[in-house]
Amino acid sequence: MFARLLFESFRRQIRRKAFAVLAITLGMSITTAMVSVATDIGDKLNQELRTGSANLVITPLADSLDVNIGGVDLKPANYGASIQESDLVKIKSIFFRHNILGYAPFLSGSKVFRIGDRSITTNLIGTYFSQPVQNGAENFVTGVRTVNGFWKVEGSWPADNSADALAGISLAYKAGIHIGDKLQTDGTELHITGILSTGGTEDEAVVAPLHVTQQALNRPNAVGRVVISALTKPEDAFARQNPASMSPAAHERWSCSPYANSIADSISKVLPPNVRVEQIRQVEQNQGNILSRISGLMMLLTIASLLASALAVSAVMAATIIERRQEVGLMKSLGAGNITVVSLFLTEAGILAIGGGILGFIAGVVLAHRIGQSVFGSSITVPPVVLAIVLFGALVTTFAGSTGAIRKAMRFDPAVVLRGDA
């Protein structure tokens, strides 16, 4: 009898049910899309920022200080300690290797260049532009084009296996260097393919492939500094604790969370002891702050839209039940108990909620995917747990909307309702 009532209710009121399902679907697709976007936006922006600027730096431990003003390295080239280039590939073998998006080594030294019949003294900086590197079976490409997205080149980037080079924009301006010029130094001829602007020390220098620089400075296999771009988790209070004073369990948790410090720690473990790995605080701290602000903003917007869709869904359910007072009156006058009426209506609401919830989830996944594509050019993944949240949310909001209306409908005297007076 109950099943039949239920079935007939859907069969005979198909239009009314369709409107309710439509409204629930819309409400739940908002939930799915917003929750997915809000949970993913931090990662998406982080990924984007990491191609823009590196956040960790490796420097050799030296018994003397860097002497560097305005990009001019005033310490003699063979004076400083160095990192072995051949060790760098180990960076990709750490526990957090998937968080390491790339790295770029730098080696610099002062050189005298001859251009035509003039001669200039300036810094020569060697680096990877987009160097293929092999770590075991894994091949990857890394260099400044991966980690320093803010470097702008007018002309073309040099190839790493060539003797091509870039001239910093200030140097090019002062020394009159143009694309296509040839710079000579100690038997090496550098071919300028582009003009580089970085807003930093490179603007005053000649930037060449690392192997050319090592040769020109006579420092084979040496690297002075390495910057790394790693996906990190913004620092919280736990991350700022001193790892040395943590309990073993807390230390375990600390070293398995991708904080900048714990990634730096695990990189320094695979490298020889004469290097230091540190976060570039200006990038790491400030970007972490900005990212948490943006994630927070999206979370609050999500909460607001969840409340809105919950209210909308409740309103729909209330509206459909309010219009069915006469049915309630009829059922009651035919002898139905309150429990029967309530369970009939709530079962209907439950079916509508689950149907609308599933449809809404599918629509929401499509929407989230579209938003990801249009804003970040990569799709936003919807965690499966969102489906559970959506179904639960749909049930709660439809029940909440229905119960009030049902209670009200049952309070009326059936005779009055049937007469049409209430």
Added chain:
Amino acid sequence: MNRGQLLVRMLLKATWVRKDRSLTALLSITVVATMTTVALSVYADVGTKLNREFRRFGANVIVTAREGALDSRQLSAIRTTIGNRGEVLPVAYAIAEGPSGAPVVVGGADLQALRELNSWWSLTPPIAQHTSQADSSLSEALLGARAAEILSPQGQNFGIRFGDKNLQLHPASVLRSGSEDDSRIYIGREQFTALTGTAPNIAQVRIEGSPAEIENQIQKLSAALPQAEIKPVLQITATQAAILQRTRSVVLTASAVVVVLIILCMVATLTGSVLERRKDFAVMKALGASNTSVNLLFAGEAMLISIVGALFGFVAGSAIAWWIGSANFGSGIPPRPELLFPVVFGSIILALIASSAPLKVLREIQPAGILRGE
């Protein structure tokens, strides 16, 4: 009672007698108006809020004198150009000799301003083992972490030499930055000038505002200071531009999706509820009402509800936007009175569409049929 009075009376009765029906309609419209107000207010203000956050990144423009030092005229030109929307910190650098005779870069600047500009520095007191009492005859110094390890491993006072002059320093704090500042020593401006006899040739400038405003200020600075080189710190300005653009578009897209869906949801609710009123419709028609007066009545009811709903929604939405701003950015998002009209007008249009569309369907049916229950 003339026709007009009758219409008004029916309108008010229809709204009042079936309060719960009107209430659900009112709720739907309020929700739409609230979300729209929230989305538009947040979208309009998110850029300003984020640009303010970028103050923490510190100097985003570096001004360097091409020859010699930046004179006071140039410094005041920079100050006037950026006005109160930023900060200027003149810094001087020189190479001095540490206790062992090894070279070390010494910077001279207003230490307090330097600390504030570089708010991301981690500052720790030096290891206090041998710390001699802070002696007023010694100059306070801010030591880079590596400089501290080499020059003052125990936190002790030490001396630096420039030419034939000596300066005894007391390490006040140790800074960690992950940049070349880790190898430097910073001392106060006066001490620096007394030691080296040189004035600052670099000014670290922080300009507040959107990427376009910063670009604009850089142009002005270049025009005002032909003798200096003005360079944006691309790493910061590029980050700011990228973050702003992405965030604005994600807020816009997500809000658009939410607002459109919630509007559809409301239209579904209202349409459904008007369809349920087929009996009212049939009775009116059977009593001789024209299509126009029925339309007018339904439309009037929808308008009444939507105006009230939109006003509630605007107030609630402004309040929520304010709360989002103060919870997340520490300062509220101000209400935007210019949104009031579009929100109210939009709600009326939507309510009219939602309530008049189903009437077309009803008009096809004979009143008698509806009353019989077909």
